Amino acid sequence: MAQARTVYVCQSCGAGHAKWAGRCDACGAWNSLVEEKAIASRGSRSGGAKRVGGHGVTFVPLEGEQKRAARYTTGIGEFDRVTGGGLVPGSAILVGGDPGIGKSTLLLQAAAGLAARVQTAYISGEEAIDQVRMRAERLGLAKAGVQLATATSVADIVASLDATDRPDVAIIDSIQTMSVEGLESAPGTVAQVRASAHELTTLAKRRGFAVILVGHVTKEGMIAGPRVLEHMVDAVLYFEGESSQQFRILRAVKNRFGATNEIGVFEMTGSGLAEVTNPSSLFLSERAANASGTAVFAGLEGSRPLLVEFQALVSPSALPQPRRTVVGWDSGRLAMILAVLEARCGVSLSGHDVYLNVAGGLRITEPAADLAVAAALVSAASGESVPPETVIFGEIALSGEVRAVAQTESRLREAAKLGFTKALAAHPGREGGSSPAGMTVERIAHLRDLVGRFPIRRRRSPQAAGVERVRHG
Numbered sequence: 486m487a488q489a490r491t492v493y494v495c496q497s498c499g500a501g502h503a504k505w506a507g508r509c510d511a512c513g514a515w516n517s518l519v520e521e522k523a524i525a526s527r528g529s530r531s532g533g534a535k536r537v538g539g540h541g542v543t544f545v546p547l548e549g550e551q552k553r554a555a556r557y558t559t560g561i562g563e564f565d566r567v568t569g570g571g572l573v574p575g576s577a578i579l580v581g582g583d584p585g586i587g588k589s590t591l592l593l594q595a596a597a598g599l600a601a602r603v604q605t606a607y608i609s610g611e612e613a614i615d616q617v618r619m620r621a622e623r624l625g626l627a628k629a630g631v632q633l634a635t636a637t638s639v640a641d642i643v644a645s646l647d648a649t650d651r652p653d654v655a656i657i658d659s660i661q662t663m664s665v666e667g668l669e670s671a672p673g674t675v676a677q678v679r680a681s682a683h684e685l686t687t688l689a690k691r692r693g694f695a696v697i698l699v700g701h702v703t704k705e706g707m708i709a710g711p712r713v714l715e716h717m718v719d720a721v722l723y724f725e726g727e728s729s730q731q732f733r734i735l736r737a738v739k740n741r742f743g744a745t746n747e748i749g750v751f752e753m754t755g756s757g758l759a760e761v762t763n764p765s766s767l768f769l770s771e772r773a774a775n776a777s778g779t780a781v782f783a784g785l786e787g788s789r790p791l792l793v794e795f796q797a798l799v800s801p802s803a804l805p806q807p808r809r810t811v812v813g814w815d816s817g818r819l820a821m822i823l824a825v826l827e828a829r830c831g832v833s834l835s836g837h838d839v840y841l842n843v844a845g846g847l848r849i850t851e852p853a854a855d856l857a858v859a860a861a862l863v864s865a866a867s868g869e870s871v872p873p874e875t876v877i878f879g880e881i882a883l884s885g886e887v888r889a890v891a892q893t894e895s896r897l898r899e900a901a902k903l904g905f906t907k908a909l910a911a912h913p914g915r916e917g918g919s920s921p922a923g924m925t926v927e928r929i930a931h932l933r934d935l936v937g938r939f940p941i942r943r944r945r946s947p948q949a950a951g952v953e954r955v956r957h958g
């Protein structure tokens with residue numbers, strides 16, 4: 486048996502260090518190093534250091550018969566779309582999210598759906614059988630043909646899943662509770678999470694069943710050992726949302742068998758998660774028409790158009806460094822838009838606190854939202870509301886020019902479907918532009934054209950002012 490060696494492993498990126506340090510050299514995370522005994526035992530399949538002579542690999546031509554097995558669907562449309570049309574046999578999927586967000590609920594519902602079609606096992610390492618049964622009853626799924634077990638030993642689970650009557654889908658809730666024998670680290674540490682995931686995913690590949698691993702995200706927004714896990718699995722789905730809000734989003738951030746950035750929208754109800762098939766109307770449901778400081782963005786999440794409202798508040802600041810608070814969008818991007826407004830359009834908000842919020846708690850990452858954010862800001866600063874029934878989209882360049890964004894047409898179609906009649910948008914670029922019936926599209930070439938629609942005080946000839954300042958100073 487090899488000598489046990491102490492290493493300090495970063496719980497965020499998995500890098501090993503010989504000595505403890507306050508900060509991980511590899512990823513820059515603070516206070517993330519944890520003492521772990523390096524893999525020591527001979528028995529551990531995942532970490533065995535012993536090398537034996539190999540048998541050689543078999544090479545085959547690129548062209549050949551492909552086994553295209555049918556995918557396992559859950560019957561929950563929002564879930565199946567995010568997985569790219571169902572689970573692929575032999576694949577591994579990681580479902581991450583904050584504790585309490587609803588992962589176990591989602592996966593129990595998915596398990597029940599799967600069980601109607603294929604053999605499905607739900608293995609809980611966190612809850613007792615009774616607890617899971619109670620939840621199933623509450624969800625109205627007590628009669629679903631799910632095979633239930635509680636276990637935390639990977640060796641035990643592997644023994645059952647390696648059998649001939651193995652299930653087609655195994656759900657492991659959660660990977661942080663699993664442990665591999667022969668490793669001295671506690672469950673939940675990078676070494677354990679990595680070794681457990683490795684055993685389970687390789688077995689899934691070898692035996693051809695699909696495995697879903699549930700992972701908790703730490704406060705810093707990372708699954709313990711996220712990078713190690715993310716490249717070990719075929720798909721990574723994040724289940725997110727504000728716990729104060731009813732709706733939840735399942736987002737594919739990696740998918741070898743489908744599109745990434747695809748989202749599924751759910752609502753947490755008293756009897757589990759309900760699908761939201763028309764999310765735009767949900768995110769706009771509490772909108773007060775004609776309020777200043779709001780703008781509706783015609784966005785795109787994966788393959789699906791989605792309308793959301795940006796809300797901005799601009800108020801004079803007494804602070805030497807005015808406040809910038811952003812919820813649901815990138816704060817660096819907000820700083821950029823404020824800078825472009827100032828430098829290219831002469832609109833200065835530097836003496837103001839600025840708050841920006843995406844209604845409903847959704848997180849938007851598309852640069853196409855720039856123009857809608859700018860509109861919300863200018864509207865808030867001027868007190869004049871954006872024209873009614875108007876959606877806005879376009880990416881803003883540092884020059885202030887508004888760039889074309891992808892899929893103009895499907896954005897406009899979604900907006901028309903929800904009763905919007907006008908759009909302020911970038912030129913459609915190469916796509917060319919046909920707009921749906923009843924929709925007037927006004928093209929915005931430069932941010933100035935947008936700002937000019939609001940009664941806001943502007944410095945004259947902003948670019949020249951910058952040059953002047955240099956000359957005198």
Ligand code: TYD
Pocket residue numbers: 582583584585586587588589590591620623624753754755756757758
């Ligand atoms: P859970 O699935 O246990 O979260 P996770 O596995 O991600 O830790 O979800 C727990 C929360 O969901 C809990 O706060 C209660 C809520 N919930 C409902 O609102 N309705 C329901 O039908 C169920 C089962 C849970």
Ligand code: MG
Pocket residue numbers: 588589590611658
């Ligand atoms: Mg849970």
